[in-house]
Amino acid sequence: MNQIIKPLSFELIPSNAPFNDAQRSWLNGFFAGFLQLDGTTPLPLDAGAAVLEGAAGDRDDGAAPWHDQTMPLADRMKLAEGRPLRRRMMAAMAQQDCGQCGYNCHDYSEALADKKELRLNLCSPGGKETARMLKQLYEDIDKAAPPARVETVGSPTLAPAAAAAATPPAEAGRSRDNPVMATFVSRRLLNKNGSEKETWHLDFDLAESGLDYVVGDSFGVFPKNDIGLVDQVIAMLGASHMTEVKGKPLRDVLRDDVSLSPAPDALFELLSFITGGAVREKARALASGDDPDGDAANLDVLAALQKFSGVRPHPEAFVEVLEPLQPRLYSISSSHTATPGRLSLTVDSVRYMIGKRKRLGVASTFFAERIATGDAVPVYVQRAHAFGLPKDPATPVIMVGPGTGVAPFRAFLLDRQATKAPGRNWLFFGHQRSATDFFYGDEFNSLKASGVLTRLSLAWSRDGKEKFYVQDRMREVGRELWTWLADGAHVYVCGDAKRMAKDVERALVDIVAQHGARSTDEAIAFVGGLKKAGRYQQDVY
Ligand SMILES: Cc1cc2nc3c(=O)[nH]c(=O)nc-3n(C[C@H](O)[C@H](O)[C@H](O)COP(=O)(O)OP(=O)(O)OC[C@H]3O[C@@H](n4cnc5c(N)ncnc54)[C@H](O)[C@@H]3O)c2cc1C
Numbered sequence: 001m002n003q004i005i006k007p008l009s010f011e012l013i014p015s016n017a018p019f020n021d022a023q024r025s026w027l028n029g030f031f032a033g034f035l036q037l038d039g040t041t042p043l044p045l046d047a048g049a050a051v052l053e054g055a056a057g058d059r060d061d062g063a064a065p066w067h068d069q070t071m072p073l074a075d076r077m078k079l080a081e082g083r084p085l086r087r088r089m090m091a092a093m094a095q096q097d098c099g100q101c102g103y104n105c106h107d108y109s110e111a112l113a114d115k116k117e118l119r120l121n122l123c124s125p126g127g128k129e130t131a132r133m134l135k136q137l138y139e140d141i142d143k144a145a146p147p148a149r150v151e152t153v154g155s156p157t158l159a160p161a162a163a164a165a166a167t168p169p170a171e172a173g174r175s176r177d178n179p180v181m182a183t184f185v186s187r188r189l190l191n192k193n194g195s196e197k198e199t200w201h202l203d204f205d206l207a208e209s210g211l212d213y214v215v216g217d218s219f220g221v222f223p224k225n226d227i228g229l230v231d232q233v234i235a236m237l238g239a240s241h242m243t244e245v246k247g248k249p250l251r252d253v254l255r256d257d258v259s260l261s262p263a264p265d266a267l268f269e270l271l272s273f274i275t276g277g278a279v280r281e282k283a284r285a286l287a288s289g290d291d292p293d294g295d296a297a298n299l300d301v302l303a304a305l306q307k308f309s310g311v312r313p314h315p316e317a318f319v320e321v322l323e324p325l326q327p328r329l330y331s332i333s334s335s336h337t338a339t340p341g342r343l344s345l346t347v348d349s350v351r352y353m354i355g356k357r358k359r360l361g362v363a364s365t366f367f368a369e370r371i372a373t374g375d376a377v378p379v380y381v382q383r384a385h386a387f388g389l390p391k392d393p394a395t396p397v398i399m400v401g402p403g404t405g406v407a408p409f410r411a412f413l414l415d416r417q418a419t420k421a422p423g424r425n426w427l428f429f430g431h432q433r434s435a436t437d438f439f440y441g442d443e444f445n446s447l448k449a450s451g452v453l454t455r456l457s458l459a460w461s462r463d464g465k466e467k468f469y470v471q472d473r474m475r476e477v478g479r480e481l482w483t484w485l486a487d488g489a490h491v492y493v494c495g496d497a498k499r500m501a502k503d504v505e506r507a508l509v510d511i512v513a514q515h516g517a518r519s520t521d522e523a524i525a526f527v528g529g530l531k532k533a534g535r536y537q538q539d540v541y
């Protein structure tokens with residue numbers, strides 16, 4: 001294809017869209033600026049190169065005091081004040097090192113700064129807050145001339161120089177950028193009747209994809225939106241299902257390609273443009289992160305359209321302002337060594353009410369109700385950065401995994417069983433009620449009977465009057481835990497990042513202090529040392 005390089009001049013608003021010339025020109029300009037966030041268009045290519053200098057050039061000491069997933073964004077940014085841009089970018093991220101962006105927080109910010117990664121909107125746990133901050137950080141340095149772009153039919157793409165700087169295509173099935181198809185085999189409910197939870201064991205066949213994995217890895221899955229929600233959105237637009245957008249029926253685009261979850265700033269911006277007066281002011285306020293009615297956090301795309309129900313954006317413009325539908329990551333709960341060509345997940349269905357409407361977690365309910373046996377799904381294996389069994393199969397392991405956090409530990413145990421690893425294995429599992437929420441109870445009991453699972457410690461939070469969590473059980477058996485640590489055990493924690501992971505770490509510090517005869521500071525340093533040595537690993541989300 002002959003490519004002509006010239007300054008930004010693409011048309012995103014089709015000539016037949018119902019706008020006059022001035023409106024079309026404004027919208028084209030608006031999208032050109034805004035699409036820097038959409039994950040498909042490039043950031044400015046040469047802006048601020050000096051500020052974006054890499055580690056070697058900017059004399060940063062590498063410390064990251066903001067690297068705490070429980071710290072609010074404002075506090076993290078404060079700690080990063082005066083640091084080079086790449087460091088402030090890291091502080092803007094959610095600090096979970098969860099891998100959903102395809103990196104850990106440090107590497108994502110470095111990749112952005114080195115212009116190897118061009119998408120600012122990949123930090124899922126950081127959500128709109130992180131995306132806004134990253135955009136703002138870029139705007140600080142975006143004083144240079146408009147970038148050269150390659151004119152092609154459709155969306156603008158990278159100029160050759162930038163394309164060369166971008167990361168080469170990832171190996172098939174090993175990155176969110178290059179998924180392969182896997183076949184869904186079956187689902188089985190792990191909770192018994194009467195549970196407040198709905199958690200599924202899911203099986204996939206990897207045979208055709210040729211993919212494999214090691215325990216500790218995660219599985220990335222591209223879900224589809226609920227068609228009921230899609231149809232409600234189409235009704236609010238007053239459009240037909242069959243309206244063509246980007247060469248596909250609108251209904252397919254809304255189901256497969258775009259996020260209908262938090263309403264993006266760009267949607268409010270678009271709504272503000274096609275209305276007037278107080279309504280426009282309200283939409284503008286929402287677009288800039290204000291919360292005029294105190295409901296901003298609850299506005300998914302449908303709720304935003306309902307809030308501005310008199311305003312009907314054109315489907316083409318509407319689809320352009322939505323974020324791409326992102327893949328979700330899940331800890332793999334099977335061992336490829338034990339069951340080659342197969343992969344399992346353990347997924348909790350996310351469902352909750354906002355006002356009178358039931359909201360559905362996109363991927364988890366896709367697994368629970370929308371995917372059928374034999375369906376092919378786009379997937380990839382996300383290699384764990386630092387979460388996996390010790391190299392020496394004789395090393396003891398302590399695994400702490402309440403709720404779905406147990407997923408990778410089922411995999412660890414099945415792997416150690418398959419490889420006849422001699423190391424001892426201790427699992428702490430907890431959930432709401434023993435009668436209904438003991439996931440894989442039969443399997444764990446039989447692994448215990450066969451000697452693979454040396455110890456199984458359980459904590460039921462809602463069986464008694466008082467909450468009782470895995471860390472309470474750990475404290476009860478602190479002396480033995482300390483003995484395992486003294487024997488060189490590796491400790492693993494998986495599950496909720498916001499509260500559980502911190503609480504478990506605190507419990508371990510207390511155990512080290514009490515049973516290892518250390519002061520609190522020494523115990524904190526001891527646990528820090530375990531982390532540095534790769535003996536304390538977390539997979540939290
Ligand atoms: C490395 C990694 C491993 C993971 N492993 C697992 C696993 O093994 N099993 C598992 O189940 N999950 C796991 N997750 C989480 C998983 O990726 C998804 O985030 C989860 O399934 C929800 O996705 P969803 O698409 O269903 O929900 P989404 O559509 O993404 O909705 C979730 C969002 O809904 C909102 N929300 C949820 N509940 C409420 C509520 N009560 N009130 C208001 N808002 C609410 C929150 O904003 C939340 O972020 C893992 C995540 C990571 C990063």
Ligand SMILES: NC(=O)c1ccc[n+]([C@@H]2O[C@H](COP(=O)([O-])OP(=O)(O)OC[C@H]3O[C@@H](n4cnc5c(N)ncnc54)[C@H](OP(=O)(O)O)[C@@H]3O)[C@@H](O)[C@H]2O)c1
Pocket residue numbers: 197199348402403404405430431432460461462467469470471495496497498499500501503504541
């Ligand atoms: N961000 C959050 O605040 C939060 C909290 C929980 C779950 N989640 C998310 O919800 C999804 C599904 O969760 P799940 O099915 O894995 O189970 P879960 O809801 O995390 O619950 C598993 C068990 O952990 C207990 N628990 C709650 N707080 C704890 C703490 N501070 N320390 C130790 N244990 C604690 C729960 O008890 P009780 O429920 O009885 O208190 C329950 O017994 C996950 O994506 C998870 O990240 C998020």
